Amino acid sequence: QWGLQTKWLAKSILHKETITSTQTVAHELAQDGAEEGTIVIADEQTKGRGRMRREWHSTKGKGIWMSIILRPKILPQDAPQITLMTAVALAKAIESFLQPEQKDSLAIKWPNDLLISGKKIAGILTEMQAEQDLIQYIIVGIGMNVNHRAEDIQEEIKNKATSLAIATGENWPIKNLIQKVLVEFEKTYEEYVHNGFSDIKAEWESYGFKIGENIKIRTFHDCWEAPFLGIAEDGALLTKDKDGNKTKLYSGEIDWFTV
Numbered sequence: 001q002w003g004l005q006t007k008w009l010a011k012s013i014l015h016k017e018t019i020t021s022t023q024t025v026a027h028e029l030a031q032d033g034a035e036e037g038t039i040v041i042a043d044e045q046t047k048g049r050g051r052m053r054r055e056w057h058s059t060k061g062k063g064i065w066m067s068i069i070l071r072p073k074i075l076p077q078d079a080p081q082i083t084l085m086t087a088v089a090l091a092k093a094i095e096s097f098l099q100p101e102q103k104d105s106l107a108i109k110w111p112n113d114l115l116i117s118g119k120k121i122a123g124i125l126t127e128m129q130a131e132q133d134l135i136q137y138i139i140v141g142i143g144m145n146v147n148h149r150a151e152d153i154q155e156e157i158k159n160k161a162t163s164l165a166i167a168t169g170e171n172w173p174i175k176n177l178i179q180k181v182l183v184e185f186e187k188t189y190e191e192y193v194h195n196g197f198s199d200i201k202a203e204w205e206s207y208g209f210k211i212g213e214n215i216k217i218r219t220f221h222d223c224w225e226a227p228f229l230g231i232a233e234d235g236a237l238l239t240k241d242k243d244g245n246k247t248k249l250y251s252g253e254i255d256w257f258t259v
C-alpha cells in the first residue's frame with residue numbers, strides 16, 4: 001500500500017484518517033512493546049502538538065503528520081542528537097523536491113525547524129521515555145506543511161510559516177513525500193548508529209541558520225541576545241549566557257525575530 005523502499009523502517013505502520021496526535025498514539029504503542037521503526041501516520045490530527053507546549057495545526061491531507069518509534073542504545077543526555085539527525089534527514093528529503101536554484105534557501109533553525117526562505121516548512125518533536133540511564137524509547141514526531149496554499153496559513157503565523165506547495169508552486173502527493181522522508185531517515189539514522197554524531201553534526205552545520213551570527217535565544221523563562229557559536233558534540237547549541245560566559249543550551253530556541 002505504501003510502496004516503501006526502506007529496509008527495516010516502517011515495516012509496521014499504523015495509519016488513521018483522524019487521530020488526536022500521532023505522538024500520543026505512538027507512546028501507547030511503544031509502552032506496549034512496539035518495535036523500533038514502527039510508525040504512526042494520520043491524515044489529520046485534532047490535537048497535534050509542537051514544542052514548548054504549542055499546538056500544531058494538522059489539516060486533513062495538507063501535510064505529513066507522523067511519528068516514529070526508536071529504541072537507540074544511547075544515553076538519555078545524547079537524545080538531542082536524534083532531533084538534529086532527523087532535521088538533517090528532513091533537509092535532504094525536502095532538498096530533493098526543490099529546483100537547484102532554490103536549494104540555498106533551505107536551512108535548519110536550531111534545534112528542529114526546517115526553513116525555506118526564512119519561513120518554517122517543517123518541525124520535529126522528540127519525546128523520550130527513560131529510566132535512570134536507560135532509554136526505553138524515543139518518539140520522533142515529524143510535521144511538514146505540504147499542500148497549504150497561502151490562504152490556508154493562519155493569519156497569526158503568515159509571516160513565519162510556509163509549505164512545499166507555496167515554495168514550489170505545485171501540489172505534491174503526500175504518499176510519495178512520506179516514502180522519501182522515510183528513506184532519508186533510515187539512511188541518516190543508520191549512519192548515526194554506526195558512525196556516531198560527528199558527521200551528522202557537520203551536515204547539520206552546513207544547513208545551520210545564523211551560525212556565527214548574533215541570535216536572540218528564547219527559553220521558557222528568559223530571552224537574551226548572544227552569538228551562535230556552533231553545535232556541541234552532544235547536540236547542544238554553543239553560545240554565551242547573559243554574563244557573556246560560554247555555555248551550552250539544551251532547551252529553548254532561536255527567536256523568530258532574531259537580530
Ligand code: BTN
Nearest residue numbers: 021048049050051066123141143
Ligand atoms: C514543532 O516545530 O514545534 C514540532 C512540531 C511537530 C509536529 C508533529 S506532527 C506529527 C507529530 N504529532 C504531533 O502531535 N506533533 C508531531
